[in-house]
Amino acid sequence: MIMIIERSSEWEEGFINRLENPEKWDSWTLYKMSYEIVKTNLITEFSGLQSAKYLPNLTPLTHQLEAAKTVIERMNGKAILADEVGLGKTIEAGLVLKEYLIRGLVKKALILAPASLVNQWVEELNQKFHIPAIPYKKNYPIDRYDIIVMSMDTAKKSPHRELIYAQNFDIFIIDEAHKLKNHKTQIYEFVQSLKKKFCLLLTATPIQNDVFELFYLISLLKPGHLGNYETFQSAFSASKHDLEHDDYLRALVNQVMVRNRREDTGIEWTNRRVQTIPIQFTKEEREVYDLLVELKNVSSVFSGSFALITLQKEMCSSKEATCLTLTKMREDCVAPDEVEYVDRIIEKLMALEINSKAEKVLEIIAQANDKVIIFTEYRATQIYLQWYLHVKGITSVLFNGKFNKNKRDYMKRLFKEQAQVLIATEAGGEGINLQFCHHVINYDLPWNPMKLEQRIGRVHRLGQEHDVHIYNLAIENTIENNILELLNTKIGVFEKVVGDLDDILTNYKKTI
Structure with missing residues (x-):
């Protein structure tokens, strides 16, 4: 059906009559009605939030309203929203x-988020807050x-960066702001250069590795x-993992966070039930691990600590991940004895028939008898685990950063409706909500x-109805012992400056 819209000309007759005859130009009744409407909409004082009145599709929680009020009344619209994961930082930012x-x-407002979260932000702002947000596409007339x-x-790349600089945005909202932790990166320099009348940085983890990350984050705001x-x-x-006068520093931080x-x-x-589970290598796995450690004495290619640490971590994950990296590094070996040593390791790797950590995963899944999420750091391990579980009769789906939004959504639905394991x-670890699951296996430990x-x-977020069980797997007498030690040190720094952290490594001292 085609709808034809024509401009009305009826006003002309009334306008001419008023010019040629002593007709009334206004209506006192209409004026009073307009006056009352304007008076009703006036905000006569700055304290308190008005926004909740205009949100029929949303009932904010008390802590979310208080957070928004604090940002506006005490922090002048420049703040780090650092609620624990799952408490609704997006809602708080939307309220502000x-x-x-x-x-x-x-x-004018610009919201910056990881690509995977852009559509989620647009949907929430439109549906929950009635804010007409659009997702930016290349060649959009941004003005x-x-x-x-x-x-x-x-945003950080040309020509989009220059287009943003040319606009007078009143507020910037930056989600997953811990991605700005490195002050030498292009995205940090870009955000630093923005003219920020108001600015919100959203992150549950304002300190990830060391205290200087928080310093640079706050320096962006103030x-x-x-x-x-x-x-x-x-x-x-x-220093990276220590500081003094932490009470004073926390007081300063709380002025902007x-x-x-x-x-x-x-x-x-619901509760968190955390276990750190020690695992023993088999004799054959241990032999390969020790050969990898000795690489630093065999070839200069492996003398760098990063290369060696990577191989040790991968060996604690899967032979597949280890072999991929080792094969690439082999190409840089020159001396015949170096190549021979690496070939010997690869041969022993491929002969391994048991993955001790994968066997423990199978045991945990059997005991849980429910949906389980497994987190690994390596895509090669991810593929291996799917094959291994399939052989054991367990259905699983993959989820990684190479998937576009549609595939991510599809995998999430498959996990919810059909597969036992994701x-x-x-x-x-970012941007998806899986409250229908309550078992998490940290197969590989991050630094x-x-x-x-x-x-x-x-x-473990709003909507979770069951206790959440977390299993941290660590192979004894390997680099994973060092990772656990460092994780505890970093947690100590976080709690000194930001505040207590919920359990993520409970029972570490008892089990390792």
Whole structure:
């Protein structure tokens, strides 16, 4: 059906009559009605939130309303929203944005998020907050839209970066802001250069590896709040994993950061049941591991600590991941004895028939008798585990960063409706909500404890109705012992500055 819209000309007759005859130009009744409407919509005081009145599709939780109120009233719209995973930082940011839009303090907004979360942001802003956000596409006339959601990777590159600089955005909202932790990266320099009237940084993990990450994050919001780098380092005797005067530093941090913990929300949460499970290599696996450690004395190609550490970590994961890396490194070996030594390791790797860690996974899945998420750091291990579980009669689906949004959504649905196990790489640790599952196996341990928190937060979040069981697997007398030690050290730094962290490595001292 074609609808024809014509411009009305009826107003002309009334306009001419008023010009030629002493007709009334206005209506006192209509004026009073307009006056009352404007008076009703006036916000007569700045304290308190008005936005909740305009959200028929959303009932914010108390801690979310308080967070938004704190950002607006105490932090002047520049804040780190650092609630624990699953408490609704997106909702808090939406409340702040809606409030500023209602009050007329914000007209143009740019939301930066990982590419996988762009559509999720657009949907939430439109459906829950009635904010007309659009996802940015290349060649969009950026000046014609007021509320834009864009991926970080797109925003930092030309010509999009220059287009953003040319606009007068009133507020920037940056999701997964821990991706800005390295001040030498292109995305950090891009955000640093933005003219930020209001700015929200969203991250459950403002410290991931060391205390200087928080320094640089806060410096994006309020340059000089913690002094310059040298002053900060001196005042708090700060090193990567230690500092002094942490009470004073925490007080300064709390001036720009809102952090709600699960136990502070008044909501009844299910428990975390965390186990760190020691695993023994078989004799054959141990032999290969020891040969890998000796590589540093055999070839200069492997003398770098990073290369050797990578191989040791991969050996604790799967022979498939190890063999891929070792084969690539073999190409750089020159001396015949070096090549011979590497070939010997590859031969022994391929002869291995048992993966001790995979056998433990099978045991855990059998005991759980329920849906399970497995996190690994290597795609080769991911594929191996799917094959191994298939042979044992267990259905599984993969989830990794190479999948586009449609495939990610499809895998999530398959996991919910059909498969027993989801095998995810680190990409599965962000942006998906899986409350229908309550068993998490950390097959490979990351160096960063906040990655563990992100993984667990996929299931231990609002809507979870069961206790969540977490299994951290670690092979004894390997590099995974060192990883556990460092994870605990980093957790200590986080808790000194940011606050207590929920259990992610309980029972470590008892089991390893």
